[in-house]
Structures are given as C-alpha cells and as structure tokens.
Amino acid sequence: MPPRLAPAKMIMMTDQRPLLRAMFDAAVAAAHPDSILAAHLPPLPPGRIICLAAGKGAAAMATAAERHYLDALGLASSRLIGIATTRHGHRVPTRTIEVIEAGHPMPDAEGLRGAEASLQLAESITADDLLLVLLSGGGSANWILPAEDITLAQKQQTTRALLRSGAPIGEVNTVRKHLSRIKGGRLARAGDRAAGIVTLAISDVPRDEPSAIASGPTVPDPTTLADARALVARYALDIDDAVRAALHDPRNESCKPGDPAFARARFDIIARPRQSLDAAIQVAREAGYAIVDLGADLEGEARDVAAAHAKLARDARAAGKRLAILSGGELTVTVRGQGRGGPNQEYALALAMHLKDLPDVAALAADTDGADGGAGNATDPAGALIDARTFARMDSLKLDPAAALADNDATAFFEATGDLLVTGPTLTNVNDIRVILV
Numbered sequence: 001m002p003p004r005l006a007p008a009k010m011i012m013m014t015d016q017r018p019l020l021r022a023m024f025d026a027a028v029a030a031a032h033p034d035s036i037l038a039a040h041l042p043p044l045p046p047g048r049i050i051c052l053a054a055g056k057g058a059a060a061m062a063t064a065a066e067r068h069y070l071d072a073l074g075l076a077s078s079r080l081i082g083i084a085t086t087r088h089g090h091r092v093p094t095r096t097i098e099v100i101e102a103g104h105p106m107p108d109a110e111g112l113r114g115a116e117a118s119l120q121l122a123e124s125i126t127a128d129d130l131l132l133v134l135l136s137g138g139g140s141a142n143w144i145l146p147a148e149d150i151t152l153a154q155k156q157q158t159t160r161a162l163l164r165s166g167a168p169i170g171e172v173n174t175v176r177k178h179l180s181r182i183k184g185g186r187l188a189r190a191g192d193r194a195a196g197i198v199t200l201a202i203s204d205v206p207r208d209e210p211s212a213i214a215s216g217p218t219v220p221d222p223t224t225l226a227d228a229r230a231l232v233a234r235y236a237l238d239i240d241d242a243v244r245a246a247l248h249d250p251r252n253e254s255c256k257p258g259d260p261a262f263a264r265a266r267f268d269i270i271a272r273p274r275q276s277l278d279a280a281i282q283v284a285r286e287a288g289y290a291i292v293d294l295g296a297d298l299e300g301e302a303r304d305v306a307a308a309h310a311k312l313a314r315d316a317r318a319a320g321k322r323l324a325i326l327s328g329g330e331l332t333v334t335v336r337g338q339g340r341g342g343p344n345q346e347y348a349l350a351l352a353m354h355l356k357d358l359p360d361v362a363a364l365a366a367d368t369d370g371a372d373g374g375a376g377n378a379t380d381p382a383g384a385l386i387d388a389r390t391f392a393r394m395d396s397l398k399l400d401p402a403a404a405l406a407d408n409d410a411t412a413f414f415e416a417t418g419d420l421l422v423t424g425p426t427l428t429n430v431n432d433i434r435v436i437l438v
Contacts, residue, residue, distance in 0.1 A: 016362035016437050017385060019287055023280040023326075023435055024382075024421075028368050030279040031202055031271035031430040033057055037064040037134075040270045042198045044075060047128030050194075051082030051097050052118045052187070054143045054214055055136030056104070056369045057202055058086040060427035062097040062134065070095065083121065084134070085114030085142045087371075089378035090425045104376055105163055107144035112152055115145035115182050122191035130198065131191040137204025137369055137429030139214025140173055145182040147252045154240045155179060165235040166334030168299045169205055173215045177254045178228040179246055180215065185255025187217035188265050197265040203272045204369075204429045206297040206329050210267050219267050221254035273297070273328040276368060276430045284324035289437065291324055292316075296431070298329030302343040303405060305331055306350035309436060313361055314354075316438040325436040339409020342373025344383035344432055345420075349410040351436070352386045353401035356394060362387035363436040366421050369429035373411075381411065381420040383432075393417040 029035065049069060053062050062084040069075040082097040087104040102111030125131055146155045158179065162172045177184035188197055197218055205212040210219045229247050232239060246252055255261060273296040281291055292312065298305060309325060316323045331343040341349075344365040355361050366372065366383030374380025394401065397416055404413040414420045 016387060019283070020362060020364040020385060020435055020437065023283045024364060024366055024433055026279040026283045027276035027430070027433045028426045028428060030276045031368065031428045033060040033064045033428060036270050037061055037200065038068045040200050040268055041065060041068050042130065042132070042196070044073060045128060045130035045195050047126055047195070048079045048081060049130045049132050050121055050125055051080065051132045051134065052121060053082070053084035053134035054139035055429065056087045056090050056138040056425065057136030057428045058084040058134060058142070059090055059092045059094065059099045061136065062094050062099070063092050065132065065134065066095050066097060083114060083118050085111060085118065087138050087142060087425070088376050090427060092427065102142045104138045104141040105159070106156060106376070107141050107152070107159060109152065111142050111144040115143040118143065119145060119182055119187065119190050122187055125191045125194045127193055127195060129194050130196055131194040133187065133197065133199040133218050135199060135201040135214040137202065140176055140183065143182050143214065143217065145180055147179050147181060147246050150179055150242060150246050154243055158237070158239045158243050161237040161239055164335045165237060166301065166332045167231065167235055168332060169330055170209065170212045171231050173212050174223040175228045175231055177215045177221055177223065178225050178252050179243065183215035183217050184221040185216060185219060185259065185261060188219070189255055189259065189261040192261040194264070199265070199267045200270050201267065202428055202430060203269050204431050206299055208269055208272050218265055220257040220259060220262060223254065225253050271428070271430055273430045277326060277328040277433065280433055280435065281326055284326065284435070289322055289324035291326065294325065294327035296328035298327045298331065300331055302331040302333050302346040303350040306347045307354060310351055310354035313436045313438050314358065317358055317361065321438065323438045325438070327434045328431050330431045333408060335408050337407030337409060339404065339407040339412060340373070341408055341410035342367070344372040344434070345381065345410035345414060346405070346408065347434060348384035348386055349401055349405055349413055352390055352394065353405065355386070356391045359388035359391055361436065361438055364421065365432065365434045367432050368426060370423045370426040378424055379422060382423045383421045384410065384414045385419050385421055390417050390419050
C-alpha cells in the first residue's frame, strides 16, 4: 500500500493537468475506429466478407465494420463472418464477428486459439470472397502461432527476452516474423484464393512500416532469417535451443516481394502517429503555446530521451519562453531492476528527477492504447503526469526518483505520488504521446 500522502505545498500556478489530458484525448480521438474506419472499407464482393482482426483495436474495428456493412449497406449477416483477436479487457459487443481476448504483451493460449482459427478461416476462402484484415497495435502478441517444432512456452520465453532486451519494436518483430505461421506475409498466402485481400491498419510503429505493424501478416517482409539470428546474437537473448534451430530452418523464411500471394492484396494505413500528434499540437496551440515538435517517430532508451527533453525544457524556462514540447514514437526500457513500469512511466520518472526544481513545468507521457507496460489488466496505467504537486509529494514523502529509476520501479513511485494516468482501454493504438509544458 502506498504511504499516506502529505498535503502538497502551496504553489501559485495554473493547473495544467486538464490541458495535458485534453491533448492526450485529442490524440486518441484522431485514431479511433468509430470515426475513421468506415471511409476506408472496400465495396461488397460477390461472396462473403471474411473479417480477421488483431490488436488492441480489433474488436472496435470489427464493430465499426459491422455497422458499415450490415447497417449502412444492408449486407445479410450470413455474408459477414470473422474473428477479432484483441487484448484482454478490450472486448466490445459484436454481432457476426467473434471476439477472442488474448494476452499482451505476453502471448497466451487464447491468442494461439485466435490465430489458429483466423488462419483456418483464411484457408477456407473462395474466389468470390473478400479477405478483410484489420490491424492495430498489439497484433503481434495477440496473434501467436508458433512455427513448426516451437511450443507456446518457447515462444513466450523468446518474447520475454525480446521485451527485456531494450530492442526497438521493428527488431522485436523481425524475430517474431521468423518464428510464426501467420506473420511475415503468411496470412496473405493462406488466403490467396480470395477475390481480394484488403488490409486496413492503425499504425503503432515508427515510420509506419507496413511489415512491422502486427508483424506484417499480409505484406512482403524485407527481413530475413539471418537478420533474426543477428539480433539474437546482438542482444545475447536467452532462448531455447529449439528456437535457435528454427531460425536456421529455411521453412521459416518469411514471404518476400514478388510472392503471388500479394498479387491481389491492398494495404492502407488509416491512422498514423503523426496525425494524432498533430491533433495534440492543435490543442496546445489553441491554448496559446508555441510548439516544439520533436516528431512522431522517436525511439531510444526512455531515460536518455527524457534527459535530452529535460534540457530543452530547462533552456526554454531560462529564456522565459512559453512552450509545448511534444513527441511521439515508441521508447524502450532495458530492464535491469525488479520494479514495475513501462517506457512512458520511466520517461516521466526521469523527467521528474531532472526537473524537480522547476515547479512551473508540467508533463504527461502516456501510451495511446491506455496501457504502458502493466500486467494486461484494464486498470494498468497508461502513463504518468508530473507537475508541482509531484515535486511537493516527492519532498514530503522523501521519495528518491534516482533510486526508483535504478530499479525500473516507476509504477510504485507514481502510485505513491498519486500521478499515474489511468484511462482504461482506448480501443486504438498510435504509440506514445509525450508533452512538456513550460
């Protein structure tokens, strides 16, 4: 149980938390399936629409597709079938598309069931049918279908090692794609008898690389088994011998450009981190802030990026500037301690360490999916906020941000200060939003 909080010191300043939350909410709204999906959905085929969805927005995307086809276009319910595999706690009601809740970030048996059933549906497709694939962040974990001779437990061990290594998401997915029967273009190969394959994706990866979104189940993969082996060596990953053997098995090479599976395949990104960052920027601009836009594709170690951003904030404060410093992308944490947290919380914790003597600076760092690390529960924090109240509570509770950072224990730190941001599932995912108001 966190220690009892002492009253915060009285500091004459404007409460910036409502503005920070409004910026986060604007970023999420710009990427929500309810408002963006219908305009991109393809026309009706002669036969059925087989809808396969994966990721944290999968159920919400499936529901939006049902509204469009069943209600707006009057399609018979028997002609729209499918499976949406989403994270536990992200279910929404659907009519004809089954929802399966699965593990994230650690894959589980339900994800295996969802991926197997999805692959079987794709293999059942006919020349009159349309294969509609709806992807969002988290799809790589939700669709878990290990390569031949690899068990679920071995794939889980590999995932755990990858997530603790600090590797950026593109590299993580390079390994995943070469240990899977559904990733790396293989879903397109399974459904290549369809009249067409249309993939609509909400991007959660830097530079919106299609082959990295949900590990690219319907697009060619430019990476190779050799690339995956090199990453295992670079990060000294502790993986099972069966996994190492699989990465030498040519049967596990992913689908490459020119494969006939992609002849009738279309891939569209319907929401990007850049659009959501722009929505947050607009809110800050309307509030009277000058903007420092650091880009929507930042990568790197969370604490190091925070140190660089703290310097920008200190320089702006010294110059008397009223700035909003914004960035997106997906940071990483190399886990060395035993604590709890996620990259956004760790970023906020490092900011608190560097900015604790500037009580008129406020910041938010959060994942737009509503979960920053965590245990896969709906109550997992999305991230954290810091401001004068944070610094006052740090002092009154004698909390040491450097010690918490050394133990990767940002969650416990912000539980004690009362500064965790808990939003619940947002049903979308366009990476992280970080804002510093000076």
